[in-house]
Amino acid sequence: MMNIEEILPELFGEKRVYYCQRCLNHGLREKRKNHKLSCSFRFCQCSNCIMVERRRQLNSRLMQIEGSQEDKKTSPPLTTLTMALTTSSEEDQMECTKRRPNCQRCAQHSVVNRLKGHKRACPFRDCFCAKCQVVVERQKLMADQIKLRRRQKREKNNLNSEREAPMTHSLTPSPTG
Secondary structure (H helix, E strand, O other): OOOHHHHOHHHHOOOOOOEOHHHHHOOOOOEOOOOHHHOOOOOOOOHHHHHHHHHHHHHHHHHHHHHHHHOOOOOOOOOHHHHHHHOOOHHHHHHHHOOOOEOHHHHHOOOOOEOOOOOOOOOOOOOOOHHHHHHHHHHHHHHHHHHHHHHHHHHHHHHHHHHHOOOOOOOOOOOOO
């Protein structure tokens, strides 16, 4: 069943298409939308699919921690999302569409700091609270997933270049032999 966004994409602008991470692990490119129940690999226990599941668990755990601590606080932390929602001019909104990552450790402590050049100066660099531990574990997991994606892309490119390279078979013997 097609939705309105697929029928009239010009009304909604270009949207980023997301793919099922488990299927990508196995060389398939399935769109993520409405795919979860029909995914062939939803019960796969290979190391790559376990990595996907572990990241989801970490994200859920972080949300649980945030939820339990927001009950104690009265005002929500100032995040990139709330900053983007409060901007009014078109120029500011165009700026928000660019990727400008923030330090996640700082964000867990309700502080907004741009990530670039911040690694050594982070005041929470040595923090061992539950939130920071989840962030560290998630960072390591995401780094492993990025390595996996790059390796898969490199292997795919190598395979494609081998197919495209013309086979040069000569019937004449080589000059050395």
